[in-house]
Amino acid sequence: MNRKVTVVGGAGNVGATVARGIADKQLADVVVIDIADQKAAGVALDMLEACPISGSDSRVMGTGDYAESANSDIVVITSGVPRKPGMSRDDLLNVNYKIMQQVTEQVVKHSPNCILIVVSNPLDAMVFVAKQVTGFPRERVIGSAGVLDSARFRTYLAMAAGVSVEDVQAMVLGAHTDKDMVPIVSAAMIGNVPVAKFLSPEKLQEVVESTKKGGATLTGLIGTSAWQAPGAGTALMVEAIVRNQGRVVPCTVELHGEFGVKDAFAGVPVKLSARGAERIYEIELSAAEKEAFTKAVAANTELMNIARGFLG
Numbered sequence: 001m002n003r004k005v006t007v008v009g010g011a012g013n014v015g016a017t018v019a020r021g022i023a024d025k026q027l028a029d030v031v032v033i034d035i036a037d038q039k040a041a042g043v044a045l046d047m048l049e050a051c052p053i054s055g056s057d058s059r060v061m062g063t064g065d066y067a068e069s070a071n072s073d074i075v076v077i078t079s080g081v082p083r084k085p086g087m088s089r090d091d092l093l094n095v096n097y098k099i100m101q102q103v104t105e106q107v108v109k110h111s112p113n114c115i116l117i118v119v120s121n122p123l124d125a126m127v128f129v130a131k132q133v134t135g136f137p138r139e140r141v142i143g144s145a146g147v148l149d150s151a152r153f154r155t156y157l158a159m160a161a162g163v164s165v166e167d168v169q170a171m172v173l174g175a176h177t178d179k180d181m182v183p184i185v186s187a188a189m190i191g192n193v194p195v196a197k198f199l200s201p202e203k204l205q206e207v208v209e210s211t212k213k214g215g216a217t218l219t220g221l222i223g224t225s226a227w228q229a230p231g232a233g234t235a236l237m238v239e240a241i242v243r244n245q246g247r248v249v250p251c252t253v254e255l256h257g258e259f260g261v262k263d264a265f266a267g268v269p270v271k272l273s274a275r276g277a278e279r280i281y282e283i284e285l286s287a288a289e290k291e292a293f294t295k296a297v298a299a300n301t302e303l304m305n306i307a308r309g310f311l312g
């Protein structure tokens, strides 16, 4: 039997991009669920009709009925409102926490053993809400943002250094917010050579700033939040789990003492396998990065506590 992945919010920009990424590579059969049920059916049919072209046998269907999602191996949640120019991701908390609560209640009812990948913003608080509502172990509630933010960091590093992005290894940890994401310069490498050999401290600072406001830059240009790179990043996470690849990428998870943090959520390096977030790796941070990471955890915790109040 084929694997089954459900994408809730899949009629929207990010969800449809994730679903297409999964179907294109024939990673699983895909169920697109959306409150806009007719649009979900149409978006799914369009994707199904792309499968003969991409050479995929994935079955794709769209609906508003969660019964169709029953026994999914993975459920990706992108439902919610995206930010508009001038908004911060945190501004979305009031609206999106309610949607996250409703959606996760349905998901856990129909797919009690699934691995959840949360994409909706404000990301770190939404991962908390999903974990609270489902009661799943932390291995099965994973936030998608680190792959995206790291891809943006790698892109800006490659452009500044004038090298192929393929040889740039770099990650972003902490929070998925403009203010509190932490691009880890101390561990960033180009072809196994530290980035400081390629770029001056001033240039590196410019790259860090561009990365941090990467999402806002796109929201300003497009008029709504980006979806190509966010969708591709989430599809990469699905692939790592479906194919049990053991990829090590930054994801948002609950910390149980790692990095000196307990009962809080942050983006950290995670091994993704068939078990979900199988393992967390602690790395050495510079003093400035440590301070920024601590600030990120505090910001996430503040938002988490507001969401906890909503949940009652």
Ligand code: NAD
Residues within 6 Å of the ligand: 008, 009, 010, 011, 012, 013, 014, 015, 033, 034, 035, 036, 078, 079, 080, 081, 082, 083, 092, 096, 099, 102, 103, 118, 119, 120, 121, 122, 123, 144, 145, 148, 176, 224, 225, 226, 227, 230
């Ligand atoms: P979108 O408006 O295009 O899509 C959202 C979809 O959710 C819509 O189709 C809508 O009908 C659906 N929806 C709303 N309420 C629902 C409910 N109760 N049940 C089922 N479906 C529901 O927005 P988008 O650009 O795809 O963004 C989706 C979310 O992802 C936003 O919260 C956005 O901020 C977030 N996002 C996160 C990242 C990341 O890296 N984590 C990146 C980009 C966007």
